[in-house]
Amino acid sequence: MKYVSTRGRAPSLSFIDTVLTGLATDGGLYMPETLPQFSRADIAAMGMLDYQQLAFRIIQPFVGEDLSDRALREIIDRAYRPFRHRAVAPLVQTDTNEWILELFHGPTLAFKDFALQFLGQLFDHLLKKRGERVVVMGATSGDTGSAAIEGCRHCENIDIFILHPHKRVSEVQRRQMTTVLADNVFNIALEGNFDDCQNMVKASFASQSFLPDGRRLVAVNSINWARIMAQIVYYFYAALRLGAPHKTVNFSVPTGNFGDIFAGYLARQMGLPIDQLVIATNTNDILHRCLSDNDHTLKPLVHSLSPSMDIMVSSNFERLLFDLYGRNGAAVTELLTDRSAPLHLSEQALARARQVFSSYRVDDTRTVAVIREQFAASGYLLDPHTAIGVEAARRVRLSAEQPMVCLSTAHPAKFPEAVAQALPQTTIPLPAHMQDLWQREERLEVLPNSLSQVQDYMAALLSAGN
Numbered sequence: 001m002k003y004v005s006t007r008g009r010a011p012s013l014s015f016i017d018t019v020l021t022g023l024a025t026d027g028g029l030y031m032p033e034t035l036p037q038f039s040r041a042d043i044a045a046m047g048m049l050d051y052q053q054l055a056f057r058i059i060q061p062f063v064g065e066d067l068s069d070r071a072l073r074e075i076i077d078r079a080y081r082p083f084r085h086r087a088v089a090p091l092v093q094t095d096t097n098e099w100i101l102e103l104f105h106g107p108t109l110a111f112k113d114f115a116l117q118f119l120g121q122l123f124d125h126l127l128k129k130r131g132e133r134v135v136v137m138g139a140t141s142g143d144t145g146s147a148a149i150e151g152c153r154h155c156e157n158i159d160i161f162i163l164h165p166h167k168r169v170s171e172v173q174r175r176q177m178t179t180v181l182a183d184n185v186f187n188i189a190l191e192g193n194f195d196d197c198q199n200m201v202k203a204s205f206a207s208q209s210f211l212p213d214g215r216r217l218v219a220v221n222s223i224n225w226a227r228i229m230a231q232i233v234y235y236f237y238a239a240l241r242l243g244a245p246h247k248t249v250n251f252s253v254p255t256g257n258f259g260d261i262f263a264g265y266l267a268r269q270m271g272l273p274i275d276q277l278v279i280a281t282n283t284n285d286i287l288h289r290c291l292s293d294n295d296h297t298l299k300p301l302v303h304s305l306s307p308s309m310d311i312m313v314s315s316n317f318e319r320l321l322f323d324l325y326g327r328n329g330a331a332v333t334e335l336l337t338d339r340s341a342p343l344h345l346s347e348q349a350l351a352r353a354r355q356v357f358s359s360y361r362v363d364d365t366r367t368v369a370v371i372r373e374q375f376a377a378s379g380y381l382l383d384p385h386t387a388i389g390v391e392a393a394r395r396v397r398l399s400a401e402q403p404m405v406c407l408s409t410a411h412p413a414k415f416p417e418a419v420a421q422a423l424p425q426t427t428i429p430l431p432a433h434m435q436d437l438w439q440r441e442e443r444l445e446v447l448p449n450s451l452s453q454v455q456d457y458m459a460a461l462l463s464a465g466n
């Protein structure tokens, strides 16, 4: 399988090179040249597979000859072994024909483990084979950092540096990162905000001469194709449990960077019968405005009770645009590089998007109310991100007959603030494997908002380690 840039001017790459590269050289994101297709009969035959077996069936065509079947099976088995539910992604019913897909049984209690456990194992395999050692550098506002650290902590050929804004991530999120005391894990608390962290990572990727000889940076953010690919699997898995391919199944997805829901779109393009994909946003609603009013103006970021969806521009939206514009890289480039006006989609592209996607915005007040109402109705506790997905699904769903699956992107214990507002009397314990999180030793380095000081710090540690 070959991978092409959404901007159409970078060389096409193999699967392995795509995974080990960040942005394409033309500034675009990599996409598979063609999508694997599964017929109704193919999908029907997947009904008996467990999560890992299904993951192999879905992922293998994207990998092609780049990995042996045996190696790919092993990567998948190792990636999903640490999950604490034997179904890996279990379904729970919350209303008539409405289901929650629990994606929080991985090590860090958020769905990002699905992609980052896989990516860590994939890196480890590829780097061992090449005899190469790389540096993972990433910025996080919360969930990505801990999932990336958990994914890479056991990788012998990776040193991982995660930058988070000092004092601006939650206690749980910080401790999930800083209590991993592995020799190859480095947490930097930057005296700045998330954008400062991200800009520092971008600048470092653009000019990597600060690294010791022979080292290079590798990306773990959601522009990495392997993350999207791994997320396609659970759409198939949930739909199969609910009667696909004989039944059509719809999904509602709490959305930030558009990676998760884009994986659902790809599942549909590969043959899974999905009629409706609901983009659920919080007050940072650029995607909702884009779809409903073709309004893509940037507004200042609002800090909400669902911080993992506090995003101004969704980087993976470009991958959808590539498809909506007939996979025409020149058209995507023109659309995204005209900075004189906000993005404006053609009527045709917008109409295409609306055939598949619906959208809805949920503010903090309503989020808290939904958590409270759902708990009263069924005793089920939603995390704030999931509550937004559930509310959006109920507001815009088109069919009562087709099952609606709401993706639960995090465990409620990870976001106690919203839950405390909804249910002041209820305490939510952390799951057993994290009960001692508050007692664990932390290790982090607080650094000033200075690119050269961060890079000097990294270079010194990397040289000392080897």
Ligand SMILES: *Cc1c(COP(=O)(O)O)cnc(C)c1O
Pocket: 110, 111, 112, 143, 144, 222, 254, 255, 256, 257, 258, 259, 260, 261, 308, 309, 385, 409, 410
């Ligand atoms: C990352 C994240 C999201 C948003 O997912 P995207 O792929 O960025 O759209 C939603 N909920 C939680 C809990 C997350 O960590």
